[in-house]
Amino acid sequence: xxxxxxxxxxxxxxxxxxxxxxxxxxxxxxxxxxxxxxxxxxxxxxxxxxxxxxxxxxxxxxxxxxxxxxxxxxxxxxxxxxxxxxxxxxxxxxxxxxxxxxxxxxxxxxxxxxxxxxxxxxxxxxxxxxxxxxxxxxxxxxxxxxxxxxxxxxxxxxxxxxxxxxxxxxxxxxxxxxxxxxxxxxxxxxxxxxxxxxxxxxxxxxxxxxxxxxxxxxxxxxxxxxxxxxxxxxxxxxxxxxxxxxxxxxxxxxxxxxxxxxxxxxxxxxxxxxxxxxxxxxxxxxxxxxxxxxxxxxxxxxxxxxxxxxxxxxxxxxxxxxxxxxxxxxxxxxxxxxxxxxxxxxxxxxxxxxxxxxxxxxxxxxxxxxxxxxxxxxxxxxxxxxxxxxxxxxxxxxxxxxxxxxxxxxxxxxxxxxxxxxxxxxxxxxxxxxxxxxxxxxxxxxxxxxxxxxxxxxxxxxxxxxxxxxxxxxxxxxxxxxxxxxxxxxxxxxxxxxxxxxxxxxxxxxxxxxxxxxxxxxxxxxxxxxxxxxxxxxxxxxxxxxxxxxxxxxxxxxxxxxxxxxxxxxxxxxxxxxxxxxxxxxxxxxxxxxxxxxxxxxxxxxxxxxxxxxxxxxxxxxxxxxxxxxxxxxxxxxxx
DNA sequence: GTAGGGTTAG
Numbered sequence: 001x002x003x004x005x006x007x008x009x010x011x012x013x014x015x016x017x018x019x020x021x022x023x024x025x026x027x028x029x030x031x032x033x034x035x036x037x038x039x040x041x042x043x044x045x046x047x048x049x050x051x052x053x054x055x056x057x058x059x060x061x062x063x064x065x066x067x068x069x070x071x072x073x074x075x076x077x078x079x080x081x082x083x084x085x086x087x088x089x090x091x092x093x094x095x096x097x098x099x100x101x102x103x104x105x106x107x108x109x110x111x112x113x114x115x116x117x118x119x120x121x122x123x124x125x126x127x128x129x130x131x132x133x134x135x136x137x138x139x140x141x142x143x144x145x146x147x148x149x150x151x152x153x154x155x156x157x158x159x160x161x162x163x164x165x166x167x168x169x170x171x172x173x174x175x176x177x178x179x180x181x182x183x184x185x186x187x188x189x190x191x192x193x194x195x196x197x198x199x200x201x202x203x204x205x206x207x208x209x210x211x212x213x214x215x216x217x218x219x220x221x222x223x224x225x226x227x228x229x230x231x232x233x234x235x236x237x238x239x240x241x242x243x244x245x246x247x248x249x250x251x252x253x254x255x256x257x258x259x260x261x262x263x264x265x266x267x268x269x270x271x272x273x274x275x276x277x278x279x280x281x282x283x284x285x286x287x288x289x290x291x292x293x294x295x296x297x298x299x300x301x302x303x304x305x306x307x308x309x310x311x312x313x314x315x316x317x318x319x320x321x322x323x324x325x326x327x328x329x330x331x332x333x334x335x336x337x338x339x340x341x342x343x344x345x346x347x348x349x350x351x352x353x354x355x356x357x358x359x360x361x362x363x364x365x366x367x368x369x370x371x372x373x374x375x376x377x378x379x380x381x382x383x384x385x386x387x388x389x390x391x392x393x394x395x396x397x398x399x400x401x402x403x404x405x406x407x408x409x410x411x412x413x414x415x416x417x418x419x420x421x422x423x424x425x426x427x428x429x430x431x432x433x434x435x436x437x438x439x440x441x442x443x444x445x446x447x448x449x450x451x452x453x454x455x456x457x458x459x460x461x462x463x464x465x466x467x468x469x470x471x472x473x474x475x476x477x478x479x480x481x482x483x484x485x486x487x488x489x490x491x492x493x494x495x496x497x498x499x500x501x502x503x504x505x506x507x508x509x510x511x512x513x514x515x516x517x518x519x520x521x522x523x524x525x526x527x528x529x530x531x532x533x534x535x536x537x538x539x540x541x542x543x544x545x546x547x548x549x550x551x552x553x554x555x556x557x558x559x560x561x562x563x564x565x566x567x568x569x570x571x572x573x574x575x576x577x578x579x580x581x582x583x584x585x586x587x588x589x590x591x592x593x594x595x596x597x598x599x600x601x602x603x604x605x606x607x608x609x610x611x612x613x614x615x616x617x618x619x620x621x622x623x624x625x626x627x628x629x630x631x632x633x634x635x636x637x638x639x640x
Numbered sequence: 641g642t643a644g645g646g647t648t649a650g
Contacts (some may be wrong), residue, residue: 075641100641107641134642169643204644236645267646274647305647336648369649376649406650438650 064101071104080112087121099125103132110139128156130164138170146177163190165199172205181213198226204233211240234262239271247278248517266297273306280594280621282314283515305333312341315592315619315626332364339373345626346635348381371401375410380625382637384418387411405433412439416446417639425455437466441473448480449639456480468500472598474557479601482554494557509573509595511581518580523571529580536579537570544609552602574603574620578610590617598622598640608632 067086074083087105090097097105102125109118122128122136133156140149153171156163163171168191175184188197188206196202203226210219223229223237234257241250254272258264269288276285285307292303304327311319324330324338335358342350355374358366371394378387391411394403408431415424424443428435440463447456460477467473474497481489510519520527527533541549556565569575574595581591593607599622611618612632620627628635 072641103641110642129641131642136642138642164642166641166643171643173644199643201644206644208645230644232645234645239645265645270646299646302647307647309648331647333648338648340648367648372649409650 063095064098067095067097067101068104071101071108075104075108075111078112080114083108083112084117099127099129099132103129103135106132107135110135113143115139115143128159128161130161130167133161134164134167134170137167137174141170141174141177144177146174149174150178150180150183163194165196165202168194168196168199169201169205172202172209176209176212181209181215184209184213197222200226200228200230200233204236207233208236208240211236211243214244216240216244216246229257229262231263231265231268235265235268235271238268239274242271242275242278245278247275250275251279251281251284264291266292266299266303269297270302270306273303273310277306277310277313279510279512279517280314280592281512281517282311282316283512285310285314301327301329301331301334305331305337308334308337308341312337312344313621315621317341317345317347330364332367332370335364335366336369336373339370339377343373343377343380344624345628346380346382346637348378348383348386351377351381352383352386366399366401368401368404368407371399371403372406372410375407376413379410379414379417380636384414387414405436408433409436409439409442413442413446416443416450419446419450421446421450421452421455425459435462437463437470437473440466441476444473444476444480445640448476448483451480451483453480453484453486464496464500471497471557475555475600478554478557479552482552490554494559497557498559505597507573507595507597509577509593511577511591511593513581513584518577520573520576520580522573523568524573524576527576527580529583532583533576533579536583537575540575540579540582540606540610540614541570543613544606547609547613549605549609552605555600555602569602572600572603574599575606578607578618582610582614582616588615590619592619592621594621596623598624599627604634604638604640608634 067090070086071083073079074086087108089095102121105121106118106125109115109121118136118139122132125132133152137149137152137156140146140152149171153163153167153174156167168187171187172184175181175187184206191197191202191206197206203222207219207222210216210222219237219240223233226233238250238254238257241247241253250272254268254275262268269292273285273288276282276288288310289307292307297303304323307323308320311317311323320338320341324334327334335354339351339354342348342354351374355366355370358364358370371390374390375387378384378390388411391403391407391414393399394401394407408427412424412428415421415427421443424446428439428443440459444456444459444463447453447459456477460473460480463473464477474493478490478493481487481493507522508519510517512518518527520533524530524533551566551569553562553565553569556568558565558568560568574593577593577595578591581593585591599620604620604627607618607620607627608629609632610616611629615631618627618629620629622640625636625640627640
């Protein structure tokens with residue numbers, strides 16, 4: 001008997017000699033053949049290797065319970081090689097595992113990220129249960145194969161297997177990944193039929209799916225219908241608003257839920273910080289920062305990335321850089337957030353230097369966003385030649401990131417900015433992508449600054465063809481004609497616009513003073529202090545006119561007389577917000593105004609005169625970038 | 641046994 005055991009033991013040792021398993025200790029067998037209880041005892045002592053050894057020794061005797069126990073342990077420890085050995089042991093010994101064990105194998109392989117092996121076991125299953133289906137679906141979903149996950153879900157339904165809450169929660173994620181809103185809605189009706197709409201996991205996934213497809217009302221409906229809320233469902237709805245750019249709604253909901261006792265974690269704060277970045281609500285942002293510091297949350301790098309972004313979008317690059325410098329670990333997003341910050345502030349030199357540092361440190365691989373930030377940073381920061389060099393590097397394939405359409409768009413911007421309008425036009429015609437409206441828009445802007453009507457007209461024609469409803473395009477063309485003194489053409493543009501255009505998004509500007517956001521719309525008659533604000537605008541106008549300001553009437557395309565046009569211009573929301581800032585802050589203090597769209601030529605000029613005449617530093621953050629105006633000179637170089 | 645929310649760009 002003992003010899004038999006020794007023989008088997010040495011055989012087993014040979015079998016396992018290729019693994020990392022070390023045999024410092026001989027397993028103690030209480031009986032022969034050993035039973036699953038022995039295995040469990042070994043496993044509970046953490047002796048997975050010994051358990052495997054015993055399994056090999058006893059051969060066929062192990063069967064169901066032993067395999068189950070060991071595989072479970074392999075899953076818990078993510079012990080890939082050991083689990084694979086268990087699986088091959090089954091095959092070698094011609095053991096045919098029941099559904100339960102096959103499911104265990106599928107789960108083992110999916111958890112160990114061996115999708116191919118998982119799929120093989122799954123495909124060979126004679127009958128599949130809901131757990132196996134869900135495990136394989138979520139494995140595909142989590143690894144980014146959303147369409148395949150949806151395919152499998154359809155197969156599951158056809159096979160007659162009934163999805164449970166786990167399945168629904170998982171498959172909804174695939175709908176987001178595969179951009180299939182119609183499937184999401186069909187699945188929603190299945191969920192309702194299964195009475196799982198109020199399930200906390202299913203509900204959060206469902207509301208997140210709606211939010212990701214821009215159906216925020218549906219998302220909110222699902223959220224309000226949840227019988228209980230937790231940190232995930234609350235975060236999902238807040239981030240839903242934030243991701244849609246509904247920043248005020250996101251902030252408002254966050255504050256309400258906080259009052260109602262919501263718990264927050266790092267994901268919640270990261271989502272709220274996105275909204276605060278959009279609003280440039282730096283006082284609120286600092287409060288969150290304090291919370292974060294006090295609570296010592298895990299996954300700090302994600303939060304730090306959000307904080308870098310928040311501070312830079314609130315105009316405080318110094319804070320951003322301080323956080324960046326103090327990070328113990330940086331991801332590519334950390335670098336990107338910092339580079340984007342410099343880029344939006346027109347700090348070309350800093351962009352190039354930081355990118356150099358990124359390469360020197362050689363810890364993080366730059367990605368497509370990195371190059372987008374670098375190219376647009378070079379463009380906005382007066383480093384056009386460096387920008388073109390980086391782009392050439394991308395084209396040559398030296399840095400491993402191939403240029404995409406957005407990078408080409410940056411190059412159009414760079415060429416246009418440096419006055420190479422013809423070159424930019426040729427570049428667009430020859431690039432391997434269909435030009436976008438944004439590209440033509442950027443080139444039309446270049447034509448305006450560099451007074452190139454010939455190309456401007458061609459570009460405008462294509463642009464208006466592509467986006468006949470976008471009033472901004474007509475304004476650019478009108479500006480171009482006006483700058484050449486072609487008033488007849490300005491009138492024609494207006495008529496053309498009257499036929500087709502609608503104002504897509506109303507202009508809105510805001511300013512944060514003493515932790516309060518004050519928002520203004522064009523010709524705002526609703527603000528409680530409107531009289532004061534309008535009076536201040538008039539006062540500013542008188543003073544800056546004396547200093548040489550003349551309104552740029554080509555920014556107004558309404559069919560009205562000149563006096564009316566000037567009135568409309570004075571009602572632009574950024575002027576109101578700027579005036580309000582001047583009223584409510586002491587002389588000499590910098591003022592920062594945010595705008596949801598691109599700033600108009602006249603308002604830009606207005607702000608420059610105000611900064612000069614009143615000796616104020618004025619910062620304007622528009623849709624694309626910051627304008628830092630000191631003494632009448634803007635950091636954008638009058639090109640944006 | 642299987643499941644939900646997050647940070648950079650556009």
